[in-house]
Amino acid sequence: MIDYKSAGVDITAGNEVVNRIKTPVKKTFDASVLTELGGFAALYDLKAIIAEYDEPVLVQSIDGLGTKPMIAAMMNQYDSLGYDLLSATANDIIVCGAKPLTLLDYIGGAKIKPDEVVALIEGMSQACIENGVSLVGGETAEMPGVYSGHDYDIVGIITGVVEKHRIINGKNIAPGDCVLGFASSGLHTNGYSLARKLCFEIGQLPLSEVGSALLEPHLNYTKPVLALTQQFPIKGMAHITGGGFLENIPRILPAHCSVELHLNSWPTLPIFDLLVSLGSLSDSEAYRTFNMGIGYVMVVDKAIAADIQATVTKDCPNYMLYNIGQVIAGEKEVILK
Numbered sequence: 567m568i569d570y571k572s573a574g575v576d577i578t579a580g581n582e583v584v585n586r587i588k589t590p591v592k593k594t595f596d597a598s599v600l601t602e603l604g605g606f607a608a609l610y611d612l613k614a615i616i617a618e619y620d621e622p623v624l625v626q627s628i629d630g631l632g633t634k635p636m637i638a639a640m641m642n643q644y645d646s647l648g649y650d651l652l653s654a655t656a657n658d659i660i661v662c663g664a665k666p667l668t669l670l671d672y673i674g675g676a677k678i679k680p681d682e683v684v685a686l687i688e689g690m691s692q693a694c695i696e697n698g699v700s701l702v703g704g705e706t707a708e709m710p711g712v713y714s715g716h717d718y719d720i721v722g723i724i725t726g727v728v729e730k731h732r733i734i735n736g737k738n739i740a741p742g743d744c745v746l747g748f749a750s751s752g753l754h755t756n757g758y759s760l761a762r763k764l765c766f767e768i769g770q771l772p773l774s775e776v777g778s779a780l781l782e783p784h785l786n787y788t789k790p791v792l793a794l795t796q797q798f799p800i801k802g803m804a805h806i807t808g809g810g811f812l813e814n815i816p817r818i819l820p821a822h823c824s825v826e827l828h829l830n831s832w833p834t835l836p837i838f839d840l841l842v843s844l845g846s847l848s849d850s851e852a853y854r855t856f857n858m859g860i861g862y863v864m865v866v867d868k869a870i871a872a873d874i875q876a877t878v879t880k881d882c883p884n885y886m887l888y889n890i891g892q893v894i895a896g897e898k899e900v901i902l903k
Contacts, residue, residue, distance in 0.1 A: 574676070574710035582680045583687075583706055590691040594701040598667075601702070608702035610668055621730035625664035629654045629807075630721040633758040637780045639716050640773055644682045646783045647720060648690025652699060653784035654755045654807070655724035657862060660791045661803040661818070663734040664726035669694060671704035672721040676713040678706055686720070697788050699724070734795065736802030736818035736865065743801060744871035745815075745825055745891035748790070750861030752782035752837055756808040757856045764844040779837040787862045790882040794864070798874055802865040806857040813854060815863060816898040824896025825865075826903055827853075832888040835859045849902050860890060868892075 570577060588603050600609035615622050631650050638644050656666045671690060673683055683706060694701045713719065753761060761780060765771045794800060802818040815825050829849070838859060842852050852858060866874060871889060878887040894901075 575708045576678065579678050579680050580706055580708065583678065583683045586680065586684045587687045587691075590688045591701050594691050594694040594699065596698070596700050599700050599702055603703065605703075608668070608670070610700070610702065615667075615727055619727065619729050622727050623664075623730050623733065625659045625662050625726045625728055626724065627655055627658040628721065628723045629658055629755075630719065631755050632808075633717075633762065634753075634755055634781075635718045635720055636762065637758065637777065639718075641777050641781055643781060644685040645689030646781060647686050647718075648688065649693040649783040649786070650755050651690055651720055651722040652693040652697060652724075653786040655722040656697060656699065656726075656786055656788050657784075657805040658807075659724055659726045660788055661734065661805055662728055663732050663792075663795050663800070664728040665792060666697065666699045666724055666726040666788060668700045668702045668725045670702060670723040672707070672719070672723075673704065674707040674709060674713060674719040675717065676708070676710040676715060678708040682718075686718075693786065697786055732795075734800055734803060737820055739801045739818070739820055739823055739865050739893055741823060741893050741895045742868055743865050743893040744868045744889060745827070745893065746864045746866060746871060746874060747806075747832060747860035747888050747890040748785070748787055748862040748864075749832065749886035749888065750806070750835070750857045750859055751785045752779055752835060754784040754807065754857055754861055757810075760845070760855055761841055764841050769840075769844045776837070776840070785861055785885075787885070790878060790885050791862070791864075793881065794874060794877065797877065798866065798870055800864055800866055804863045806861055806863060810852075810854045810856055810858065811860070811863075811902075812850065812900050815900050818865070819893075819898045821898065822895060824894050824899045824901060825891055826894050826901045827891040828903055831890045832859055832886075853900075853902060860888070863890075865893060
């Protein structure tokens with residue numbers, strides 16, 4: 567007899583995932599979450615936000631993990647992908663000064679294996695707890711006709727809030743401003759198609775040599791960044807993801823401003839030295855593809871740059887913040903020096 571499972575979709579496995587993740591996911595809920603996991607939609611009470619903000623503006627973003635899950639499959643280690651997803655999405659909305667509130671996830675694959683998906687969502691739940699985000703819902707899709715092999719497509723949608731008059735958008739950036747950069751932990755969540763080609767096709771490197779470095783979780787900058795926005799007038803911020811420095815920094819620059827990046831102003835992680843060497847990558851290719859050791863950028867008045875760095879050193883010792891460049895007159899480009 568023909569049934570859905572024989573066509574490649576195991577509803578029982580999907581139900582098993584839902585039942586196993588209910589407890590860790592519920593631990594992420596704050597008092598504003600009005601629904602349980604498993605409903606058609608998530609409900610979130612805005613009463614507390616309305617009481618705290620004069621003119622609250624909702625901020626939303628969507629992002630995915632690209633081909634990084636292929637490394638997780640090779641390593642048989644999925645929990646860190648949950649951290650990656652929250653970081654990839656949260657870092658995108660804090661650039662506006664927004665406080666992350668809720669996360670929705672999508673996990674698609676040709677074959678859903680409960681142990682793997684549960685590990686992923688448990689990691690995601692822990693990341694949400696650590697950063698005050700409610701994981702309010704998600705979708706797990708088993709689609710053998712769309713996906714193939716043992717890979718997952720992992721996407722997150724995040725919603726946050728910012729006071730309207732405190733939105734950070736880069737409009738006041740001017741020549742002479744200082745560019746500060748938070749150190750990254752590794753590739754974070756972009757550049758993996760090139761990294762896999764360089765490591766495993768060109769370099770023929772064993773997984774044991776590079777796997778851990780490639781799977782290093784994406785750093786979440788929410789806590790230090792939001793703390794700094796409460797203490798200092800930050801002019802603009804950029805999350806260094808796909809497109810690297812060359813495409814992400816110009817997104818926040820006003821007309822007639824460029825950024826001069828000082829390439830020797832922060833330590834380079836070994837994984838980037840390896841990738842550049844394997845591919846004989848030019849500076850422009852490397853800095854357009856990878857974060858090259860800097861995961862998040864802030865533009866501030868030169869007069870307060872040292873104070874901001876000192877504050878991070880004192881209050882957020884697990885994060886490194888470097889002076890990596892300056893704003894100059896130009897046409898919205900990044901110049902590598």
